[in-house]
Amino acid sequence: MRKVAIVSAASRQEEKMLDNEVEMMVPLISEVREETGLDQTEIGFTCSGSSDFLAGQAFSFVMTLDAVGPVPPISESHVEMDGAWALYETWVKFQMGVIDTALVYSYGKPSPGSLQDVLSTQLDPYYVAPLWPDAHSITALQARHLLEKGEISTEELADCAVRAGTVENKEQYFDQPTLADPLRQADCPTYADGGVAMILAAEGKAEELCEKPAWITGIDHRIDSHHFGVRDLSTIPSAKKAAEKAGLYKAEIDLAEIHTAYTVHDVLLRKELNLPLNPAKSSKNHPIKAETLMASGLLRIAEAARAIWNEEANRTLAHATSGPLMQQNLMCVLSGEKE
């Protein structure tokens, strides 16, 4: 496998942004290009992730290329998925041996529309989507199942809410009324507008661009069924498989940046992956507090890389999820060593 590293990243999240997507992304893309000293003509491949359903506009990602500057013409691609999958496509392109550098970015701006409605449209279009079930309620169905089965406890959800910082303490958690029973507000995400841009480079080039490149030592993504009825909602086989394939268990990790927008998903995923609950090993900015559809996953990868650049960690896990109830999962293991 060709060794590829993340060498620069920039991100921004705000609850409601008045900039449009182009105005939001220009400073981020400019920042990573300036930090690495690369201009667009020196970047082999550009790949982005975003959703037309958030923008309310067909082919909205084409407009956002105004933030990149595709003159002279560039090699470019897009996924209607979280940017973590754009990074995966880019990583494959590196493995093909056709590029040495790449720009990956993703963004989501849910504030102009109703994210709960947008999320409903990703469901099975015949039997489920016409019922417009909202994301909180679907997650509550899963949470109820897990609680009744004894797989998780409300104590664990409360602990997670405290860890994530949606409440200050457990008393505060239990004082909250339920929002979508059994979930409370503290269990559910606050949505944010935001974006992230990063530069990747292959071995040989990465060392020139960054003092301590964050090497991708393993990356894999897997998918569970689209139909809730055939899934066992008390387990996430796709996440477990992806983690194993990405080499998560080959060595200890110092930090796990997991993309869990609900406490129940955080608790479940940590159990499934056997991840430590030690707060020191958790992200400082939990996605529950600022969930940006299409960008949160890539943002986790950026944060996992940042910990390596800052020498706060040497081996990190970044996780991204997409689809209803963590249907699709991507695992990316980063290291300060090439391994």
Place this chain on the structure above:
Amino acid sequence: MPEINVPSSIKDLEQVQSVRTPIKMEYTFTPGVAAQTYLREFANKRILGTISPVDGAVLVPPRGSDPRYGALCEEFVEMPHTGHIGSFCVTNVPIPGRDLELPYISAWIFLDGADVGFLNLVAECPPEECRIGMRVEAVWKPDDEIGMTAENILYWRPTGEPDLPFEEAGVRGWHVRRGEGSDA
């Protein structure tokens, strides 16, 4: 097609050919800083452009960045209400949703000083007399109908001034003004 077995009670029913599941979603569009500034001033009958920080190109209407380079455009400039036709199209067939009298002329209008064109209608000009390089001026809606909308200018009409030479009209003018082959 494989044979599909259904209960005998529904065996003779007509098969479903399609299903309709209407979806409606509402958005409150965020125009962004550039479009917002443009539309506010457009409601005051002023046309703003932005200046590219890379090479000084004047872009109308502003979109927030110079899309060629991905560079933020933060400097605005007020444009005159006159320009020339860079290219045009005469529509002779009705298009659903557009109740304009046929035939009508859509044109790529280059405001004086602008480096890019923008789409608008040309009227008070028979289609056979419309030409690339023809000088035009804006005809605005009555003052009490003007708002923050792209519809403020009803159409553009000929001024009667001499044409711009074909070689200098529209995007060709870009190369003339820059004095070299540009990527734009």
